[in-house]
Amino acid sequence: xxxxxxxxxxxxxxxxxxxxxxxxxxxxxxxxxxxxxxxxxxxxxxxxxxxxxxxxxxxxxxxxxxxxxxxxxxxxxxxxxxxxxxxxxxxxxxxxxxxxxxxxxxxxxxxxxxxxxxxxxxxxxxxxxxxxxxxxxxxxxxxxxxxxxxxxxxxxxxxxxxxxxxxxxxxxxxxxxxxxxxxxxxxxxxxxxxxxxxxxxxxxxxxxxxxxxxxxxxxxxxxxxxxxxxxxxxxxxxxxxxxxxxxxxxxxxxxxxxxxxxx
Numbered sequence: 716x717x718x719x720x721x722x723x724x725x726x727x728x729x730x731x732x733x734x735x736x737x738x739x740x741x742x743x744x745x746x747x748x749x750x751x752x753x754x755x756x757x758x759x760x761x762x763x764x765x766x767x768x769x770x771x772x773x774x775x776x777x778x779x780x781x782x783x784x785x786x787x788x789x790x791x792x793x794x795x796x797x798x799x800x801x802x803x804x805x806x807x808x809x810x811x812x813x814x815x816x817x818x819x820x821x822x823x824x825x826x827x828x829x830x831x832x833x834x835x836x837x838x839x840x841x842x843x844x845x846x847x848x849x850x851x852x853x854x855x856x857x858x859x860x861x862x863x864x865x866x867x868x869x870x871x872x873x874x875x876x877x878x879x880x881x882x883x884x885x886x887x888x889x890x891x892x893x894x895x896x897x898x899x900x901x902x903x904x905x906x907x908x909x910x911x912x913x914x915x916x917x918x919x920x921x922x923x924x925x926x927x928x929x930x931x932x933x934x935x936x937x938x939x940x941x942x943x944x945x946x947x948x949x950x951x952x953x954x955x956x957x958x959x960x961x962x963x964x965x966x967x968x969x970x971x972x973x974x975x976x977x978x
Contacts, residue, residue: 742879743887744771755874756866763866765830766850766858767884773817774888774905777881778802779809781858783849785831793819801848801857817905889914 744752749771757764770780775797782801789795798814799806809815819827827849838845846855852862860881867881892902903914 742877743883743890744876744879746891748874748876749887749891751874752870752876756870759870759873760866763850763863765826766863767867767870768826769823769849770884771887772823773819774885774892775817776800776810776885777860777863781848781850781860781863782806784847785845785849788819788827788849790824790828793821793824795819803859804857815904 753764753768753771756767766780769775769783770777773795775783778800779797782799783795783797787796787798794816796814796816797809800809801807830849834851835845843855848857850858852858864881867884868878871878889902893899899915900911903911
C-alpha cells in the first residue's frame with residue numbers, strides 16, 4: 716500500500732469497503748408460541764424441558780446453559796452466576812470474556828429444584844455422585860449442542876411451529892422482554908453484551924410505541940396519575956375523563972404474559 720501498488724489491504728473485510736444493507740430482524744417465538752413449544756418439549760422429552768425452559772427465560776447462550784453447574788445457582792438469592800461456556804467438552808469463559816449474574820423467577824427456581832431432585836434420585840439409585848452439570852447428558856458429561864439441536868427441531872415439529880435455529884431462543888428472550896417494555900439497559904446486562912449499543916441495534920425497534928409514551932411517563936412521574944391541566948394551564952385534581960393504566964408501559968404488551976403453565 717505504501718508503494719501504491721494496491722489501494723487497500725486485501726485482508727480487509729468486504730463490509731468495510733462496500734455499503735451493505737442491515738440484516739433483517741431475526742425471527743423469534745411469539746408469546747403464545749412459547750407455551751406451545753415448551754408443552755411439546757415437556758410431553759416428548761421431559762428430561763430436557765428444564766434446559767430449554769432456562770434457555771428461553773434467562774436468555775443464555777447455548778454453550779453457557781450447557782456449562783451451568785449447580786454451584787452457579789443461589790437458591791435463596793434466586794439468581795445464577797454465568798461463569799463459563801462449555802463447547803464440545805472444552806470449558807472457557809463466556810463470549811463477553813467475563814461472568815455475569817442473571818436473576819431467576821420463582822417458577823424457574825422450582826423447575827430447577829425438581830430437576831435437581833430427579834437427577835439426585837437417579838444418581839443415588841445408581842450409586843454414583845450427583846452430576847456436576849445442571850443439564851448433563853445420559854453419560855453424565857456436558858450436553859452436546861448437536862443433540863440439543865435435534866431435540867429442539869423435533870419440539871418445533873411436534874408443536875406445529877415454523878423452523879427456528881436453536882440460538883434464536885436467546886433472541887426470543889430479548890425480543891419478548893423489549894416488546895413488554897423492559898429497558899434496553901437492563902436487557903443488555905442480562906444478555907451479557909459488551910455495551911448497550913449492541914442490544915439497541917438489534918432490539919430497540921421491537922417496541923415502536925414506547926417512544927410515544929415518554930411524555931406521558933414524565934407527566935405521571937411529576938404530577939401523579941390523577942394530575943390534569945385545565946384550559947388555563949393550571950393543575951387540577953380532577954380525574955382524567957378516561958381511565959388510564961398507572962404504568963403506561965403496560966399499553967405496549969399485547970398479551971397478559973408469556974409464562975407458560977408449570978403445572
